[in-house]
Amino acid sequence: MKKVLVLGAGQLARMMQLAGTPLNLDIKAFDVRSGKVVLPIAPHHAYGDLAEGIANADVITAEFEHVAHDVLAECERSGKLYPTSESIKIGGDRRLEKSLLESCNAANAKHHFVNTKEDFDAAISKLSLPIIFKSALEGYDGKGQWRLKSMEQAEQVWLEMAEFISASTTQVKQGIIAERMVPFDREVSLVGVRRVNGDVAVYPLTENHHTNGILSVSLAAPVHSTLQEQAGKVFKALTDKLNYVGVMAIEFFQVGDELLVNEIAPRVHNSGHWTQQGADTCQFENHLRAICDLPLGSTALVRPTAMINIIGEDTIPDNVIAIPSVSLHWYNKSKRAGRKMGHINVSGDTEQQLAERLLALSVYLDEKAFPDLAEFALSLIHI
Helix, strand or coil: CCEEEEECCCHHHHHHHHHHHHHCCEEEEEECCCCEEEECCEEEEECCCHHHHHHHCCEEEECCCCCCHHHHHHHHHCCCECCCHHHHHHHHEHHHHHHHHHHCCCCECCEEEECCHHHHHHHHHHHCCCEEEEECECCCCCCCEEEECCHHHHHHHHHHHHHHHHHCCCCCCCCEEEEECCCCCEEEEEEEEECCCCCEEECCCEEEEEECCEEEEEEECCCCHHHHHHHHHHHHHHHHHHCCCEEEEEEEEEECCEEEEEEEECCCCHHHCCHHHHECCCHHHHHHHHHCCCCCCCCCECCCEEEEEEECCCCCCHHHHHCCCEEEEECCCCCCCCCEEEEEEEECCCHHHHHHHHHHHHHHCCCCCCCCHHHHHHHHHCC
């Protein structure tokens, strides 16, 4: 039985444990808040501190990018960490991410680094409006972002960013990335996996929809082979460059027939949760297979599937699971506004059937909590 230690004890570690148990893997997690090693599905059980967790593990991985650098260094020294600390840090710092993309000639939005007022003015001159400014560190779910659409806003936006930078308590110095806003057709993501021996497998591109800056729905359905091939080449280039091991997600803007990288996540990803019901081998199992140097499982789309995030709600009507091919996944979290509490996976034999089931689901769910679901389902009805 291989022993795996996950840095972070949230829902992703929980789903790794659920996926790893049938493979006879022993999954523990290091809770970065308590400093204790715990069982992801029962975090009240503690198994010592980080040093003990490292000593007892055969393999170490991470469920999120924002792991303290001293923790990463300690894990790296053990020779058990996959992916490397370099890869994990890149996922947590947009400056490192942009440098990686440039080194791999991966198309992405035109950008400029901002640390001072002079940098801010240069970004406006170089990129032209509209511009989106993103924090280099700790930005997710729409947080740490500012949009500049007219010069009348410039002074206020700079003052807010300057205050944000000066108030930062991050170990690494905070900064801002300015990007020319891309008039994209849609946002898609690719979840792929690379094994220790270099074997690569990728899931089909997933179409993503956001509500108030948070991912609300991801749809996995057949896509144009040209786009799939383009995304796969980017995945291979990035993972080969990093000698990456494990699952990585890449978010893209689709502009016509071209994909521009928006950001990368060196871990299992929210937009890949559909794989639990839409693929033979889910992203969580494939991540564990990769880091434990086991043969990768199939990433082919078995049936059209959508994932709906449950945000800020701790209950939904029981009638939801009466709809065919609906699966619930709760995270055992306390209720909080804006918090991802769980997700719902819905599948269909065809895209039309999936759309009809999504529409049926929207009837049972609170429209205030799931405001875009009915509209999204209706948009798919006449595919």
